[in-house]
Amino acid sequence: MEKNFFVSSSPHIYDQESIPKIMYSVSLALLPAAVGAVYFFGLRALYIIIIGIVSAIATEGILCKLMKKPLTINDGSALLTGLLLAYNVSVQVPLWMPAVGSFFAIAVGKFVFGGLGFNPMNPALLGRAFLLASWPTHMRNFTGVPHSGKISGIDIITSPTPLEVLKTAKDILQNQSQYSIEKVNVYKQAILELSDSIGNLFWGNVGGCLGETSVFLLLIGAAFLMYKRYIGWKIPFSYIGTVALLSWVFGGKDGLFSGFVLFHIFSGGLILGAFFMATDMVTSPVTFRGRIFFGIGCGIITVLIRQIGGYPEGVSYSILLMNLLTPMLDRWTKPRVFGGANKK
Amino acid sequence: MGLLKSKSFSGGIHPPEHKHETEKKAIEKCPLPSMVIIPVQQHIGAPAKPVVEKGDTVLAGQPVCESTGFVSVPSHASISGTVTAIEQRPHPLGPGVLSVVIESDGEDKWVPGIGYEENYLELDKKEMLSRIQAAGLAGMGGATFPTHVKLSPPPDKPINTFILNGVECEPYLTSDHRLMLEDPKKILLGMQIILHLLGASRAVIGIEKNKSDAILVMQRLVAELKLPFEVISLKVKYPQGAEKQLIKAVTGRSVPSGGLPMDVGCVVQNVGTAAAVFDAVASKRPLVERIVTVTGKGMNETKNVLTRIGTPFSFLLDYCGGIQDHAGKIIMGGPMMGLAQSSMDAPVIKGTSGLLVLDEKESRRCAESVCISCARCIDVCPMGLMPKLLGAFVKNDHIEDAKNYNILDCIECGSCAYVCPAHINLVHLIKYGKMQVAKQIKKAS
Numbered sequence: 001m002e003k004n005f006f007v008s009s010s011p012h013i014y015d016q017e018s019i020p021k022i023m024y025s026v027s028l029a030l031l032p033a034a035v036g037a038v039y040f041f042g043l044r045a046l047y048i049i050i051i052g053i054v055s056a057i058a059t060e061g062i063l064c065k066l067m068k069k070p071l072t073i074n075d076g077s078a079l080l081t082g083l084l085l086a087y088n089v090s091v092q093v094p095l096w097m098p099a100v101g102s103f104f105a106i107a108v109g110k111f112v113f114g115g116l117g118f119n120p121m122n123p124a125l126l127g128r129a130f131l132l133a134s135w136p137t138h139m140r141n142f143t144g145v146p147h148s149g150k151i152s153g154i155d156i157i158t159s160p161t162p163l164e165v166l167k168t169a170k171d172i173l174q175n176q177s178q179y180s181i182e183k184v185n186v187y188k189q190a191i192l193e194l195s196d197s198i199g200n201l202f203w204g205n206v207g208g209c210l211g212e213t214s215v216f217l218l219l220i221g222a223a224f225l226m227y228k229r230y231i232g233w234k235i236p237f238s239y240i241g242t243v244a245l246l247s248w249v250f251g252g253k254d255g256l257f258s259g260f261v262l263f264h265i266f267s268g269g270l271i272l273g274a275f276f277m278a279t280d281m282v283t284s285p286v287t288f289r290g291r292i293f294f295g296i297g298c299g300i301i302t303v304l305i306r307q308i309g310g311y312p313e314g315v316s317y318s319i320l321l322m323n324l325l326t327p328m329l330d331r332w333t334k335p336r337v338f339g340g341a342n343k344k
Numbered sequence: 345m346g347l348l349k350s351k352s353f354s355g356g357i358h359p360p361e362h363k364h365e366t367e368k369k370a371i372e373k374c375p376l377p378s379m380v381i382i383p384v385q386q387h388i389g390a391p392a393k394p395v396v397e398k399g400d401t402v403l404a405g406q407p408v409c410e411s412t413g414f415v416s417v418p419s420h421a422s423i424s425g426t427v428t429a430i431e432q433r434p435h436p437l438g439p440g441v442l443s444v445v446i447e448s449d450g451e452d453k454w455v456p457g458i459g460y461e462e463n464y465l466e467l468d469k470k471e472m473l474s475r476i477q478a479a480g481l482a483g484m485g486g487a488t489f490p491t492h493v494k495l496s497p498p499p500d501k502p503i504n505t506f507i508l509n510g511v512e513c514e515p516y517l518t519s520d521h522r523l524m525l526e527d528p529k530k531i532l533l534g535m536q537i538i539l540h541l542l543g544a545s546r547a548v549i550g551i552e553k554n555k556s557d558a559i560l561v562m563q564r565l566v567a568e569l570k571l572p573f574e575v576i577s578l579k580v581k582y583p584q585g586a587e588k589q590l591i592k593a594v595t596g597r598s599v600p601s602g603g604l605p606m607d608v609g610c611v612v613q614n615v616g617t618a619a620a621v622f623d624a625v626a627s628k629r630p631l632v633e634r635i636v637t638v639t640g641k642g643m644n645e646t647k648n649v650l651t652r653i654g655t656p657f658s659f660l661l662d663y664c665g666g667i668q669d670h671a672g673k674i675i676m677g678g679p680m681m682g683l684a685q686s687s688m689d690a691p692v693i694k695g696t697s698g699l700l701v702l703d704e705k706e707s708r709r710c711a712e713s714v715c716i717s718c719a720r721c722i723d724v725c726p727m728g729l730m731p732k733l734l735g736a737f738v739k740n741d742h743i744e745d746a747k748n749y750n751i752l753d754c755i756e757c758g759s760c761a762y763v764c765p766a767h768i769n770l771v772h773l774i775k776y777g778k779m780q781v782a783k784q785i786k787k788a789s
Contacts, residue, residue, distance in 0.1 A: 003671075005671075005672065005673055005674055005684070005685065005686060005707075006672050006673040006684065006704075006707040006708070007673070007684040007685070007686050008673075008684055008709070008769070008772070009684075009769055009771050009772035009775060010675075010679075010680060010681050010682060010683065010684075010756070010758050010761075010771055011679060011680045011681070011758030011761050011762050011771060012673060012675055012679040012680075012682065012684065012700075012702060012706075012707075013359060013360075013515065013679040013680070013706070013762065014709065014761070014762055014763075014764075014767070015357075015359070015762060015763055017720075017763065017764075017765040018710065018765050018766075018767070019713055019716055019765050019766055021765070022716075022718065022765055075713070115714070116714055116716060117714035117715050117716050117717070118714075281716045281717050281718040281719070282716050282717050283717075284717075285719075286717050286719035286722050286730065286732065287719070287722065287730075334730065334749075335722065335725075335728040335729070335730065336728050337601060337727060337728045337729060337750045337753055338588060338592075338598060338601075338726065338727040338728045338753065339588070339598050339599055339600045339601035339602070339603065339727075339753060340598065340600060340601055341601030341602070341750045341753050342750055
């Protein structure tokens with residue numbers, strides 16, 4: 001009997017990439033930040049991370065069964081969503097909150113739209129937005145951070161993250177007459193101290209969400225992903241570059257071009273957002289110029305929210321808003337076809 | 345020359361080369377098969393028409409089918425013997441094709457009139473071109489476009505640059521590489537004829553950097569023969585040898601969408617074709633044999649083999665020790681653009697640059713999952729297309745959209761499917777989509 005051979009269309013060889021490999025690599029790249037979270041915030045950080053991940057995977061599994069879809073809990077995407085959601089909450093949230101957040105992220109952020117590959121917005125960020133809108137006091141409670149660097153004299157019950165201190169300080173300094181001289185002086189001092197806190201910001205010794213505080217640990221992971229080419233330079237660099245430029249021009253208390261750039265880059269969730277969430281493949285543009293515009297748009301919205309918006313931090317909303325523009329960006333920035341077929 | 349190093353195009357991939365299996369192996373002569381199958385269609389264009397009948401005795405080099413138009417070439421008996429059948433036979437490019445089957449008499453007797461003529465360069469151009477067509481030449485890089493057509497550009501398309509394609513960017517294949525090492529003079533003399541025919545002022549030999557020995561051989565011989573040719577070493581990147589990408593790398597010109605190389609004053613020919621041009625013009629020798637790289641994990645031995653056209657794959661594979669038990673896929677050509685074969689009975693044709701036998705493990709592909717818009721396909725597409733969207737359009741039958749996103753510009757190089765982490769068969773979808781678009785255009789006209 002003659003042997004049967006495989007027949008298929010070309011090509012007949014492939015590189016060794018797969019979606020699970022990408023997802024697990026991104027998760028692995030986030031691992032240093034998890035270690036940092038436990039170091040800075042204590043064991044409770046670990047519980048939150050585990051709950052976030054387990055809830056995300058469980059939600060994915062149950063929904064796959066209910067909707068009679070192939071079980072996709074092993075592709076690593078639910079794990080990554082759960083991990084990122086946990087990174088986006090404070091260590092002080094009640095332990096049920098990461099569970100609810102992950103459930104929302106997977107169920108509403110992803111499955112409603114048809115599952116992986118079809119979600120218009122980053123599921124983890126949508127989960128975070130849901131939590132922030134539903135339980136703002138829990139989400140903005142950054143107290144009791146054991147190792148956190150403290151800023152002298154400031155009521156750490158209300159304003160412990162550097163960006164929040166900055167925001168409050170700006171409000172107070174602009175309306176000095178309404179506050180006691182003592183308070184004004186405290187915040188004047190605080191602003192000076194913030195400028196000196198770059199070291200703490202870089203290593204992560206500040207208040208904030210679980211995964212966002214240590215620039216150093218996040219950059220280790222980002223470097224790994226860039227080396228593996230799972231993330232490109234276009235979105236993170238254009239995003240951070242835009243924030244740097246706009247913060248320098250508009251972010252200072254002494255008028256234009258007085259902003260302290262490093263502070264704005266290292267504080268808040270910018271590094272986490274720019275390298276790990278804005279680069280989410282499903283929800284970011286696919287074209288070269290589209291990615292650049294996407295990063296610039298994220299940067300503009302982030303600075304707008306930080307400078308004049310109601311929230312001290314704007315990374316997550318800026319990415320969510322730009323996610324919605326992704327299909328349009330792709331349409332406007334089609335690559336130039338070799339031979340000029342689409343040149344009009 | 346140093347300044348011209350590493351020219352290239354944008355996009356592309358770096359698959360494992362797998363050239364070491366055969367690149368150091370000298371060309372071996374395959375023994376004569378007991379039977380050859382000569383299909384009437386071994387080229388792009390009108391199929392040839394058989395001119396022999398069952399029972400006829402034929403000599404090697406004797407035409408067995410004649411061209412039926414300008415874009416058509418004859419084919420010749422590659423061995424001497426008896427025509428035993430003229431019927432549909434398996435063909436490497438798909439379903440059965442009318443073929444002339446010749447049983448060997450074992451004597452390899454040749455038709456008279458083949459022999460080197462000293463003053464071949466004094467022939468007039470018309471005679472040269474008719475010799476090229478009569479010899480049955482079609483592009484030996486794999487695309488098999490009739491050579492004489494490419495070499496007779498219309499008067500309104502002057503050619504100023506001729507590029508000899510020694511890139512051989514497909515992994516595994518080494519037939520062009522070996523030819524450049526073992527018979528460089530024939531290639532260069534063929535190139536001289538081509539240049540004479542085209543009247544081009546610039547002649548370039550493009551070779552990928554990974555064949556440094558071939559670059560050296562070519563440079564030396566060009567100097568020795570005092571030929572006005574440039575040897576350019578190109579960046580090792582797939583698909584560097586694709587016609588449009590090669591022209592871009594060498595001249596910086598972009599062949600317009602839907603256009604031909606002659607629209608930007610260029611003609612490209614494969615090194616094997618150039619050598620065959622020399623044989624055809626200087627010796628009136630028809631194209632009846634070529635070099636085939638037989639390679640892959642599924643083979644017992646890997647070789648570069650000089651094989652008569654029409655030799656059944658099974659005979660050639662057996663000459664190389666046969667396929668292994670765990671062989672899973674037989675591909676004619678390279679792994680990126682080659683065609684998977686369902687039968688070992690198909691014959692070597694003029695465009696057969698290699699036979700690649702993969703083992704079972706290499707032959708299986710992971711199940712397809714959903715696209716996560718990673719955009720790798722867009723990053724690597726050498727044509728600036730968006731394969732991810734083209735695939736989705738075709739899947740959902742949005743043929744109009746596929747057309748608007750320039751699906752017809754796809755050169756089917758396979759880079760997109762190679763890098764796809766969701767293992768989507770993008771080339772398969774795009775090929776199908778192109779057929780649909782072509783149908784639509786036909787209907788409209």
